[in-house]
Amino acid sequence: MTTPHMDAADIAASLRAAMVRELREMDAVTSEPVAAALVTVPRHLFALGEPLEAAYAANSALVIKRDGSGLALSSLSAAHIQAVMLEQAEIEPGMRVLEVGSGGYNAALIQELVGAEGKVVSVDIDPDIVERARDCLKAAGYDRVEVVLADAENGVPEEAPYDRIIVTAGAWDIPPAWVDQLSEAGRIVVPLRMEGLTRTIAFERSGDVLVSRSYCLSGFVPMQGSGSFSEHVVPLAEGVALRVDEEPQRFDIEALRQALDSPRLERWSGAAFDLPDELELFLLTNMPQVAMLHASEELVAQGRFAPSVTRGVPALTRGGSFAYRTKRPDEEIGGFESGVFAHGPEAEAVAAEYVELLQRWASDHRRRGAARIQYVPKTARTALPSRGLIRKRHGAVVVSWL
Structure with a gap:
């Protein structure tokens, strides 16, 4: 609740607390570490030029950059989907995390979760977005996050391996570099396009393949660079x-x-x-x-x-x-x-x-989470079924129903 006598910082803090309460009610926030990160990080400092109420709307994305035709190239994702993905990732203190797709705010949340002993690397192909993310992170006090200008298709091998890779752009495939740079017990959370729809999937290793732990409905600005895809x-x-x-x-x-x-x-x-x-x-x-x-x-x-x-x-x-x-x-x-x-x-x-x-x-199958989703790289020594198979550039998605 805000009052006429509150200054901007107090109003922002009040709106942050209200946003987290709403996210709890939506079951987007289910753990105390994620709630604490969302209460702490000043989201409005990453939503430059937007009213405070818009910055702290739980279910609204904000476009950061558009191309000449008005198509969104980068956005600050809705707090709802960012919270869900962080819950899917189950980030712990001391972890090393690669974020694919920069904006600054999500990287700041991850920095709160990994703590002083952890490492956060954020990579983006757009120099404008990289510069903006660095400036926003510095202004918000999170300049320990390393923001890298590169094509995310190649990951950031210099800082690998990563305990978590969180992809904040719509991906049509999972490139080999992401799998190679993931630790043995690591997890990839990725909005993956399958036959015209996108689901954000939390994958873990199981031998040569990645196996889903959870998935949810989502929508993201599509990947740019060599990993891009057009329907x-x-x-x-x-x-x-x-x-x-x-x-x-x-x-x-x-x-x-x-x-x-x-x-x-x-x-x-x-x-x-x-x-x-x-x-x-x-x-x-x-x-x-x-x-x-x-x-x-x-x-x-x-x-x-x-x-x-x-x-x-x-x-x-x-x-x-x-x-x-x-x-x-x-x-x-x-x-x-x-x-x-x-x-x-x-x-x-x-x-x-x-x-x-x-x-x-x-x-x-009329229930939540009835699908088992696997990603099978081309290098995996795994037989592929004829049913539920979606072929990709670097491998295949296999969907079975429990």
Whole structure:
């Protein structure tokens, strides 16, 4: 609570305390060390030019730099996701930590967690961001953090090995340097893109592979430099597109365009619609040929598409047919029932396959943390399965369901 007689420092401290209380209520903060770091570090000193209320909003990211077209190149992530990632990392005093993607604030939080005996290295490819991070860290009293200008694809080998590597930019892959520079008992926390969606995953070593301890929904400014990746946007009609990670040539684009004009088939699963982020991960890692279907709000308002497409929804495609998820109120279920809209000559078949997936998830995996995610480097002597496999440049992601 603030009063008219408080000075700026007192107001900032009050807002910090309120932010931490809110983060506790959201279960983003679950440990005392992370809470103490968030209460201590003056976040507003890393949010230059922003009102104090904006700097201490628990669930809002602040853009630090944009390119000429207005696309965000760097941001101060929402305190909520920073807290969750720090909890995933379980940083202890005395650890050596590499942060990929600089901004300053998160590195300051890590410095609080590792203490005087620990080491924090933050690396970024953008000289403007590096200079800004150094200035902000110095102003806030955290100039022990080493901020390095480099392409993070190569890590920072001079200070390796690291007990923790925390990646604060959206990564499409895990480069060999990160694995090589991780200590034997180390942990990588990385927002990893998989088939068009991103999950922040805490990985630990298990022999030659990395195995998830936890994962959560997230969104980050994408990685720059040699580790960058651009999705493919496949226009199907005005206001309708597929977004895919793989080369789009494997889709029968002309046939899918024709399917848009075919009658819509509806099929309902009888299963509850719940936990959409978990459901989407299941769908995208169990479909043989998948894309994210996007359509405009105008087309939804015209009744041509379900509302799920406005933010993107997993679409199962087969030749010139496709199906995607929707929902409807259901009093017996006590919420919503999941269902499918399908188009094209094989609409019945793709709808039936999609409905079976919805039913299987609802009966077997409808809970938090049901996925086991592994990262298998190309150098690992590990056989790869045919199911739940997502190939990357330097290895593969394998998702299985418990």
